[in-house]
Amino acid sequence: MAWAFVLMTSHEQRNHQLLTNPLVNFKQSKRRAEMVFQKRSSSEMESCGGGQVAEMPRVPKSARGKRSVRKKETQNQAQMSAFDLLATVAGKLLDEGVGSLGNMSAGAPALAACAKDVRVKQEQCDEEMKQFKHEVTDQDSCNESAILPHIAFQRAVNNARIEDPKAKSEAQDKESSMISCTKAELGCNFGVIADRWSPESVESGAFTGDAVASLMPTAPAGFHKNAPEMYNLLDSMDVDAKPPPLVSSDSTGEMPLYGDKIHRSTSLPRGPKGVGGFAVDRDDDDDKSSGCTHPSTTTNRDFRSNCTAEYSRVRKLLTSKYRKVAPARIHKSDLSYSDVERKPSFRNKKMHYTRQRTQRSTFKRRKLFDRHSVLASEFGAANGKGNTKVTGRDSHAEANKGTNSMPFQKSCVSNDCHVKLRIKSFKVPELLVEIPESATVGSLKKTVLEAVTAILGGGLRVGVLHHGKKVRDDSKTLIQAGIGQDDMLDNLGFSLEPNCTQNPQVQAPEDISFLETIDTTEPLARIAPADSCSKHGEVDVSQELALTPLAMNYQGSDHDSVHSPGGVSSPDKVSTNSRALVPVPAADPNAGAVVPANKSKRSPEQGQRRIRRPFSVAEVEALVLAVEKLGTGRWRDVKLRAFDNAKHRTYVDLKDKWKTLVHTASISPQQRRGEPVPQELLDRVLAAQAYWSQQQAKLQPKTPPLAEARLLT
DNA sequence: CTTAGGG
């Protein structure tokens, strides 16, 4: 027996506009990302020491630069604003605790802490909020004067450009990181939906009043055209931002956000009204909401080893069973679930390594998880007919209703000019999860998590609540846990929690908990799309757990190839698409558990091959840049430097990518497949490859020198 | 854990 859990959505608000706009702008942000990388490359190369630059046979800067893009940048600055905001939000969500985004959003409050705060404040601000909304509306809202964080940030960057080259590059670095993070990593596009938008506001990127941040899977080529819906994932979260000094924030609803909190920007999608889940708040008394900071990640070795061990053991034990699907309804509950059980098993001597260690550990952990996560999704595809299916759907519904849901919150402008953004609830696209009765709670969580992370990008953990109680024992089967009984439909809930392995103490139990409502009315129909694509080998997997709409669009754009090359203009599309489908599991709550027994039970579905995620041009560029500077033998450094935020890219991946890039560069364009990589980049690849090969040769004076010497003599 | 390579 299996149940189908339809996560999310009760109201299917399909708003094409919502989706459309963000996606349209997606291109722009993409360009921008490229641009940033480009610029960074220049500055880096320069700072890299003349020698290298000089020696490195590279394409002239003039050729490298994308002037048109640069111009665009200016134009798009304003439009990007919203994206910045979203990116920040996403960053918080995803990296909270992991520290990847942490660099950029220093002091990002722990979601947990914030969540708490949110609740407390919610009520307090409730009324003010109403008023605020009024104000905004009355004032015709969206006043052009409103300034978004990004703008401020951009200004800062611009200033830096003029005054301090160093600062400039730093700022840009941040931006680029952010980009890679948000785009490459999240695999999602964030859209901001304002309750009231005016054309001006949309264009200027300024928005006032209630805004909704939504998460949507990055779209494949052509997605924006058909993309009917939008995925709302934001639920409850806090974002602190400082208003730019230059901006006066008054009660008009301006939303000044500061650079280091919010960097990325993008165009603002127009959205439906009041889909709310994300609101920009101004807080006049921000005492309370401040300390949401949270230390960054620590690794959990035990966990890793356990996983590893288990992984090897279980990886091939995938079993499928019957599957029966029944629509289920899940109630959201107020309870949030926290795993405080996990301890920081290892924190030791090498604490100062933090960063590196974190990085590395993260990797490993990630690696393990990747397998896990994908597993479930691929499972079905792999076995022809798996029992676990997760299908996403494009429709947003209110994730939370009742006490927990508070779409809009009052905005608060703190004394110290910090603007607090509170995302009370995240909206999640409708997800359909089909899971066998024999599945464990753990796998249920995982499955749900996969579905969610596929969209969000990871960094989250899923909690399961049954009758309002957290079900922590992942090894319990659903039946054992009583899930599946008749009452199940009404008593099962899921919560999203930040997945911070490292700070058990700070670990916020109930942060972003969003509970989906299971929609009984929409059964498996959604999975149908997946089936239609079953003939495409690789795609199947994606399809299986893919968000239906996405998949559909994807297919639509290119039926013949697994990765639709999409338009050259938006290279990310393809990869994006796959990314969106890639679940990035968060740490398993039980991971830290000492019970070895659980291990075996844990995930029958483990070692699946990671989903293929084609490198986007931006990523390639970042890679090229890094390699140009670091060389070809320091993949870990390359990773740290250019893909620190891209959890799914391991140094091995980067190395492999470089390998393929070199190959690609040496074959005729006609033979190349997939998303076309700009020749310019390929040239640089060859140049860098040549340069570093030579460099490497020189470092081994043993034979080479002799040979040369002989030749010379 | 990283690298380097083959698959």
Added chain:
DNA sequence: CCCTAAG
């Protein structure tokens, strides 16, 4: 991407 041998 995966897997592995080596370091």
